[in-house]
Amino acid sequence: MIPVGVVMGSDSDFLVMEETLNILVYFDILYEVKVSSAHRTLERTLNWVRQFEDQGGKLIIAAAGLAAHLPGVIAGATILPVIGVPMRGGALEGVDALYSIVQMPPGIPVATVGIGAARNAGILAAQILAQDDQSLRQRLKNHRMKMAAEIEAKDGVIQDKLKKKL
Numbered sequence: 001m002i003p004v005g006v007v008m009g010s011d012s013d014f015l016v017m018e019e020t021l022n023i024l025v026y027f028d029i030l031y032e033v034k035v036s037s038a039h040r041t042l043e044r045t046l047n048w049v050r051q052f053e054d055q056g057g058k059l060i061i062a063a064a065g066l067a068a069h070l071p072g073v074i075a076g077a078t079i080l081p082v083i084g085v086p087m088r089g090g091a092l093e094g095v096d097a098l099y100s101i102v103q104m105p106p107g108i109p110v111a112t113v114g115i116g117a118a119r120n121a122g123i124l125a126a127q128i129l130a131q132d133d134q135s136l137r138q139r140l141k142n143h144r145m146k147m148a149a150e151i152e153a154k155d156g157v158i159q160d161k162l163k164k165k166l
């Protein structure tokens with residue numbers, strides 16, 4: 001069973017969405033990737049969603065830019081949690097995609113991360129899956145500790161620089 005499906009509206013989204021895949025690999029989470037569009041290949045997208053759910057998939061990360069209806073369309077076709085990633089680009093630099101994804105009408109939510117925030121989408125997916133997985137929970141806690149240690153190290157570098165100025 002593959003728990004995470006990562007869907008993107010275009011291959012042009014892949015470079016950014018690789019950050020999601022990298023995080024999933026980091027946390028040792030299996031995924032499958034699909035390039036499929038809500039407007040160019042609607043039936044293909046819906047067929048994939050149904051198949052992914054039938055095969056025991058647990059959540060879907062959907063990335064799209066511009067009018068960005070892909071995450072909402074997918075959310076309407078499944079009861080699996082959907083995390084939406086607005087892609088930067090176009091005349092509005094991703095604000096259009098952000099509004100489109102985050103402003104779902106009542107009843108069909110999409111958990112939306114920031115514009116281009118592909119890494120956060122992966123971490124949020126890991127946190128959702130960790131509810132049933134003690135070892136994944138520990139890996140997430142270790143990751144938090146690693147981030148905290150990095151901040152402390154960076155602070156140390158700045159403090160040293162400031163001392164040299166005195």
Ligand code: RP5
Binds near residue numbers: 008011013066087
């Ligand atoms: C959306 O339109 C895609 O998700 C992509 O972000 C954007 C542009 O797609 P392409 O014209 O690069 O295929 O559907």
